[in-house]
Amino acid sequence: MKERKKSEDPRLTFLNNISSLVTSVSDLDRLLELIIESATEVMGARASSLLLLDKKKEKLYFQAATGDKKDDVKKFEVSLGKGIAGYVAKTGKPLLVEDVEKGSVWDKKISESIGFDTKSIACVPMKIGEEVIGVVEIIDREDGKPIRSGDMDILMAFANLAASAIMKATEYKKMVAENVGLKSQLDERYQIVGESSEIKKVIADAIKVANSKSTVLIEGESGTGKELIARLIHRSGPRRDKAFVIVNCGALPETLLEAELFGHERGSFTGALYKKIGLFETADGGTIFLDEIGEMSQTMQVKLLRVLQESTFNRIGSSVPITVDVRVISATNKDLSKRTKEGKFREDLFYRINVIQLKMPALRERREDIALLAEYFLLEYSGDRGLKKMEISSEAMKVMLSYDWPGNVRELENAIERAVVMGDGNPIMVSDLPIGKTDGGFDGGVEVGMTLRDAQDLFKKEFLKKTLAYTHGNRKKAAEIMEIQRTYLSRLISEFGLRF
Ligand SMILES: Nc1ncnc2c1ncn2[C@@H]1O[C@H](COP(=O)(O)OP(=O)(O)OP(=O)(O)O)[C@@H](O)[C@H]1O
Ligand SMILES: [Mg+2]
Missing domain, CATH: 3.40.50.300 (P-loop containing nucleotide triphosphate hydrolases)
Incomplete structure (x- = not known):
């Protein structure tokens, strides 16, 4: 049996090449090259190129090219609206110029500077939907005959193929980027906060x-x-x-x-x-x-x-x-x-x-993380509700820093969430925190007829009781919260006959 050479049937070569590459969207450059190489071969052209449009700069850049001068041509850029490629990109309409010397749109600068003797050019737009993303063009036929309008349909088919390859690759890239984004969002959600x-x-x-x-x-x-x-x-x-x-x-x-x-x-x-x-x-x-x-x-x-x-x-x-x-x-x-x-x-x-x-x-064994975690959860929960940056009052922070957090970070997280949702606003006050609450409201117990000194004593006694209950009887902590000396606290405790 006669061995089949690839060049025998360019259409078959084209199909084989494209089908093996079309699935590997990750190598888009190679795929585009292959598409125009196949186009050149199938159409019997001398050279071809694929230009992509940069919309912002309003310029077309050579992405892939074939022919003797393919490396030289890649150095050029074409302004939108200028020359044949620029015209096609601007209007979105295919253009066949059978004799470039007779046409008015042709800009011979490129051909001349690379020493390419161009006779005829066929150029078609690459579109995604209605949007032009670039153009594909072929130059002259190998057999010296002019490019005919019948060739335009074939060239258009190649341009469509290239456009869909580009679209798929863009989608793919976007998908990868979105996936990475999702993954880092997830990682963020499971961030471990703490400097202790x-x-x-x-x-x-x-x-x-x-x-x-x-x-x-x-x-x-x-x-x-x-x-x-x-x-x-x-x-x-x-x-x-x-x-x-x-x-x-x-x-x-x-x-x-x-x-x-x-x-x-x-x-x-x-x-x-x-x-x-x-x-x-x-x-x-x-x-x-x-x-x-x-x-x-x-x-x-x-x-x-x-x-x-x-x-x-x-x-x-x-x-x-x-x-x-x-x-x-x-x-x-x-x-x-x-x-x-x-x-x-x-x-x-x-x-x-x-x-x-x-x-x-336990959280109480690493108290230096309390403030950090509180701020972290505050940002998270106020952010969730689209609120502006919230703050924690210094009293509330003080209370949090000295609390024992038997429920650890989860309890702290819940406390902040509750303060954001149920609290009276910004900044977060002690009363917004669901911690250290004692039973029954303190009304001061003061009555008309008491001396100021008695009223003050009553207030001091209740205040000490409340703070000590909250620190589970820890005098050092209570003294810190109230910003008094520990020895003074001990004296008050015995003075008021408190059992702590
Ligand atoms: N260091 C930390 N930084 C940020 N968030 C934390 C930290 N530690 C715990 N959390 C948060 O506190 C909550 C409780 O954490 P996690 O569920 O991992 O604790 P756990 O030890 O498994 O608790 P349990 O024994 O009750 O199941 C979670 O919402 C978690 O995101
Ligand atoms: Mg758990």
Whole structure:
């Protein structure tokens, strides 16, 4: 059989080339070059070029060119409205000039300066919708015959092809940019705020362990940011583009938790109407975050242990083992080692999930972060409501700085949110904060007939009681808030016979 040479059928060459490249929009330059190379070949032209319009500058630039002088021509630019290409770009209408010497629009500057002896030019616009984005032109035919109007349709088809390639590439770029934007927005949402050495250490450790697959146990009181740290580990490591799956082990009864984690086959138990993919499968390649792992039942602990040991499990009702590659991060606000010693948590599982430990510090152990977090949440919540920048009064800040925050960062976040939504306005006052409130309003208890001194004493006594109740009897803190000496406070306490 005779070997087929590519040049035998230019249309076939064109199709082969274009179809292999048309899908790879990332290489737009090459695709455009290929389109006009094919156009030159199919139309038997001496040279061709593709110019893109820069609307702001009102200029056309050579994006791709073929022919002997293709590198020289790329140095030129064409003003919108000038010459054949400029005219076509401006009017959006195709133009065929069979003899350039006779036409008036032709600007021979380019041809002359590159030493290209041009006879005829066909030029068509590239459009996206109604908008002209550039032009494609061919110059002369190899066989010396003039370009004919019948050739214009073919040239138009090439121009359309180039235009749609450009449009797709622009869409693609926009999509990529939007995706990046979304991702950084997400990252921003899970930002960990804090400058204290305690939080910085946890963050540094989290980033350090991100690249390994070792199990991590995050301990810490409620609301300290355990989930945030787990997310940080996930997105700082090689699994960042895969799923981060959260399972709250305390929220579901045992059988439901098992179905959630491992999935089930259809009909495997009453109510299993459909096949269900478990969360371990969903997290394949990524990370599973087992929140409140201390709440897991003994039976589930055994099942989990098997997955951790063998990376294998079965859907409920199936004997086919499923193998997954999942990184396991667990969290607990219980003292898990104590529970293990008490026999409430399996020792073998405890060691499996506890290869690396991270301990989230309580907010009261890193008070220097309180102001920072308060400002951060203030910006977030007032921003959410489209409010102008809000401030926190110095009294309110003082109260926040000395409060113990048993609910940690979550409580602080809620306090600020409430102050923004329910508070009396800007700046945020102590009364806007839902913390340290004592029962019953203080009306001063003063009555007409009292001496000023008695009234003052009564006021002082109630005021001390209120502040001390708020600091849980902590005299040092109370004195700081009231800006008095601690020794003076002690004297007042005994003077008024207060029990603190
Ligand atoms: N350092 C921090 N910077 C910004 N936001 C934080 C920080 N720590 C916690 N938060 C916010 O506080 C809230 C509680 O955090 P998270 O859910 O991570 O805590 P948790 O330890 O998992 O709590 P729980 O034990 O109650 O589940 C979240 O809204 C989180 O965004
Ligand atoms: Mg949590």
